[in-house]
Amino acid sequence: MAVNSRAELRKKAIFFTLSAVLIGSLFMMYFSSQDFLSFRERAERAQVRVTAVNNFAENFEKVYVPRALFALTHKSFDSITEFVVSKKVDEGVDFRIENITAVLEQSIMNGTIRNNLGVDVGLPGMEGLNISTWLDNLTNISQEQMNIIIRYNLTSIRIYQPGAWTVNVSMIMGYNLTSPGVMSIVRPQVQVSTILKLDGVEDPLISIATNRIVVRHINRSGIDLEDQGLTGMQTVIDNGLYIYQNKSAPSFLMRFEGNLSPSACCGIESLVSKEMLDTLQTELGIDPYLDKSYADYQYFADEFDPLFPGMCRRSNKESGGNLYNYTGISDDPEEADPFPFRVDEFHANIIYPYAENEEMDVGCS
Template sequence: MGKIAMKKKGIFFTFIAITLMAVFLLVSTPQADISLQKDLQSVRARISSVDSFVSDLENRYLETVLRATTHKAILSLIFYMNSTGSYIPNLDSAFSEVMLTGKIGGEPIDSVTGKKIMENNTLTDWNNRIVESAKDTLNVNATIIVNNVSVFQTKPWNIDSALNINLTIKSNVAEWKRNSVITTTISIEGLHDPYFLVNTNKAYTNQVKKSSVPFNQWNITSVREHVRNGTYIQSEKAPGFLMRFTNTIANSTCCGIEAFVNPNKISPSDQRESYIDYLFWTHKFQNNCTQLYNITGLWDEFRHFKLDFDNVIKYNITAQDAVKTC
């Protein structure tokens, strides 16, 4: 009888243990699932927020930084040429150095120009701000490595720049790695033409402004306004804006621009030249007087203004307003 009683007690305690285990599983398992789901939702939200940051960084923030820094670097280089009175030997190298370090030839460009333009405004400065902001706001570690930054033109009235970077963003849940090329465009209108500055030792400054005259509607009246306002037109025979930084006076089929030289702003005003900027300072017609015409229709205001035969035709100047120089 004792053994039977002991067996009954063993069965009873086993039943109790199984029942308690079942209750424990029924109670605890849903809570574990809920906790796991919450963790997964938190991770997804974290990844989503950082992913949005990376996307904005590539598509918005860095493009804005590149555009602003490009404008400042070009402006600084123009002031530099105005201060030194010389052209830039290698624009690609100078542009990259100014963009990244605010220096040119190892010297702070602001100290040469006397203008505080690049101080705290280089790509390196802005990249450091982005890294700090990423840490402070999202608690992620950002690394931005600049591989290359360049400047070029594909249209006459704009400057393009491109920034090639390696971007790494590390959070506690994931890591993003990108090789990105950021591009932007700025207008050249309103910028000083360095070609005028260097050739006149800072005496003649001309800001780029596009002429509103259609190419087939030139006449002596519109030419007068063109000289007076210092406006520019597109010309495939002329150099582009960036080519003027290095005195590369060759034709640019995509980006060439030209303006008239105002005889009232140079000394001496009477020179044996065609008064189109790149022709004037390359002395194209200095020894070819027979191809030059005095544009006498303008001499009441712009005495000694001359053009070569091709440009007399181009600007639709008639015989009553043009007389052969010799």
């Protein structure tokens, strides 16, 4: 029995040893499989993270920053106009903008403008609104919510008009996006751009000239004036529509400066309406029905340059010293209080030659 017992014990020992080895092997297989799954999961998560950072970088460059430039430029248009008007109305200071692109660049970059004394001061409504503040806010949010660290540097901003109805804004910047433990994206120099359509934007020339008593927003005309003639012209006047006019009219950006020279690429103009003049008469108690050309930039020319010969003609057009009334507009028989609409000879002969008009000598050549 003893022998059998020892044999059984040896068998049991072998069994327990084999069992222990088997169990140990199973544990090793289990933990090995868990390590494999964790690695796979980590790999999948890392790939998701890499994709997320790449998407963020693409949106940062193509969506977030362009939208910020778009909003800041729109806001700058309004704030710069308000600054000029408030200087004149509240302080009696005739503030002139000499370089609108430089002023806009400073506004977008810092939210400031350089005043008459050469001191940079905040623009109304731009407190805390500039591209650096916006990027700093985005940096804080991205780090807190996504653990993405943004470092950036701004080099320059360029603003220009490629055509009459748009303003382009481009900014040169560099940036570094880092997701700790995942990846970094380094872009030492990129150009970020946006395009602003001018439809609905306030015309700075009219607002500044009238101290915002009259505010006209750019409303692009879709009327074929050559086809509709006098009827189309009346619609342009009544609705404050703007036409592309590159022979003598200034561009949108030039209107901030009171620069009334013609813009070959981007000139636009509207025509002064009876409603506009009636508003000026009511608010200012003056007679606005003056012997001037009613093309907007000519009518308000002396608000920007007293020496500008805008009464009857363009400074670069030797077109004579006469103004022209339009039969059917200037003397509407159904109007108890007729509207003495008139334009200079250049407009009558070149810009609106399809309407019947008659000469009126006002002796302002």
